[in-house]
Amino acid sequence: MSETDDIFEPAPSSLQDLIDNDLDGLLDAPEKPKKVTSSDRLERAFLEIVEFRRVHGRQPSSTTREIAERKLGARLDGILTNNEKIAVLRHLDTEYDLLAVEAAPESLGDLLASDELDDLLGDESGILDVSDLPVIKRPEAPDSVAHRVKAQDFGQFVPLFKAKHAELAEGTYKLMPFTGMDLIREGAFFVLNGVMCFVAEVGEDVDLIVGGKPRQKQRLRVVFENGTESAMYRQSLMTRLYETQGQVLARTSHDASEVLDADVESGHIYVLQSLSKDPLVAGMKDLHKIGFSTTTVETRIKNAANSPTYLMAPVKVLADYRLYNVRASWLEHLLHRVFAEVRLNLTQVDRKGRDYDPSEWFVVPLETINKAVAMIMSGEITEYVYEKALQRLVERD
Template sequence: MSENGTFEPRAPLSLDDILDDDLLTAPEKPKKLTASDRMERAFLEIVQFRRTEGRRPSSQTRKIAERKLGARLDGFQANDAAAEVVAHLDEFGLLEAASAPASIDDLLEAGDLDDLLADESGILDISDLPVVKRPESADSIAQRVRAKDFEQFEPLFKAKHVELQDGTFTLKPFTGMDLIREGVFFVINGVMCFVAEVGETVELVIGGESRKKQRLRLVFENGTESAMYDKSLQTRMYEAQGQVLTRTGHGPEDIFDADIESGHIYVLESMSTDPLIANLKDLYKIGFSTTSVEKRLKGASTSPTYLMAPVIVVADYRVYNVKASTLEALLHRVFADVRLDLTQVDRKGRDYDPSEWFVVPRDVINRAVAMIMSGEIIDYVYDRDSRQLERRPA
């Protein structure tokens, strides 16, 4: 329409004008995202966190948003194919495994522990918990040490294992303090131990109360020993559901009628200055006694049995449930070929041939004792040339 109100004809539209009309232009369809696109977007969020915070996101933090990114980064690091897709976006080397902190200071400076130590819930607050009192002082708590003269006890452990296998002995549940006596074998956490000695009763004041305790010498089959108190052993036995070795057919209550010390096998070394004796290497006397070895050796220096000279005890095996004299006879038979061939004159001028002295290494004697008590000795003989116990020819 013109200014004077009349209609003016409109110029005809060209084909280009019609095609350029916005009303006729269809909107572009959004590009469909591929799996690679999604992974790139996800990784770029991790990159942005690194750029903003100056560190990698942690999957261990309590902050949910960061933990999500940290877990995502862990996933990329664990998946080589995914890591390859986004590798071109990794400007900070995030796909490389984080190096372990070189020191505790590096760990603290990294800040990863801050959220763990920030205890908003109060779960780490122990101020209202009762105080646990440790009644025993540090010097009263026994620690295991290497067992002194363990070779004297090793045969006992081997014999007990054999007796458990053949049914002579069996394992019974630990039932109380009355079982903790000298000569008893227990099993704690799968390890056999032996009450070698029970000390004098001592009275200790603990927490204002007077308590009586006894120190033990507790020898373990792994070659260690402990000097714990009897009540400490009782506690350990209950906690570990320990067991006591009992002769089959007997209950734990009469264990002491089943396990009886029957004597001592001892090994002596001569301190003689006589060249015929002093120059003999590995010369030992093997004997037995039903009393203490110390009592048996009184007057040794004037007795031809002990080569008319002082002696020292190098081994003292306590024997249980077997006649020590029988064990001694077996040892003498095993080493008969290396018996000392020497005649001495006693104080009355009579000739005397000491029969219990043998030229044999001490470690072989120890092994023989163990093999006799375990029953293995029947398959072995002592070879004087190799100086070893050798298996009998088939």
């Protein structure tokens, strides 16, 4: 045997010998990496917040200018709004009680007495100091920014909102996700931040310079169910609906893209007050004309002073109900039936000397007319009658 023969081990005689002699673990199979779950990622993210608390001695803020800290602060804020996440992470929160959620104040007095409002504007951190921030250049003039104001003639829109709620309740209408600008047209109903709103008018195109480029925009008249209205731009309403995951009201048998084919303006029911100087007419309290028109009311009454229908005198528009998906002529007829007992009994003489009996004038308070319209739209009117002596609608016996 040569001198080198004792340097080498004899070759393994079997596979088992090979495995047994693998002292360095060369034949060991690498461990399969463990799959990272959403809970693992959540725990890892929370431990970063814990480490920040340990190093800095305070919780991360979601309002600071430091991007890394703001990210951690926003993450913690998100966790604290989710009870499921809090339950998953509770076992990791043993040092600093980061997941403790304070009970909401039970009253305004409790809120004002809390320490959080002490020295609110002291701002030792400098968060409110914006002196070194760039000035924001507004692309539009200040008067182009729409704010909500008290809705003018809100009473005429109340029946429309009531009708839509009734149709939602009975299933003829449904709420669908807002899908795009094409849905924003006159007559459409939306839900924005939990409040139903109605696009009452769409204005003409306005040329504006936005971001240095010419753009055309349209002002809307958007009436909200809470009694306010806004003259926002069409694009602004679209943005708000997208941001808040707004909804559009559509007929159950239609999809959202057809909603406006279903919501068609069917006419106007209007209420007028006579401006006649005839003592017989001028001295009559609560005298109102309830009429129907397929054109604008302004167009309809343009020649009122020369028409016996309008008592041969100018008139004042007190209400203009723009109706959608309702036979306006049917509604007018029903209103006339409700107030038939107080129909004006008066004969007028026209310019040619002919007698004329105006049939659309009634001695009834305006608020009662408004209530009747609302009840007709909601279906409640069948349970009520008009009581002349009380000048209001009362339940049937």
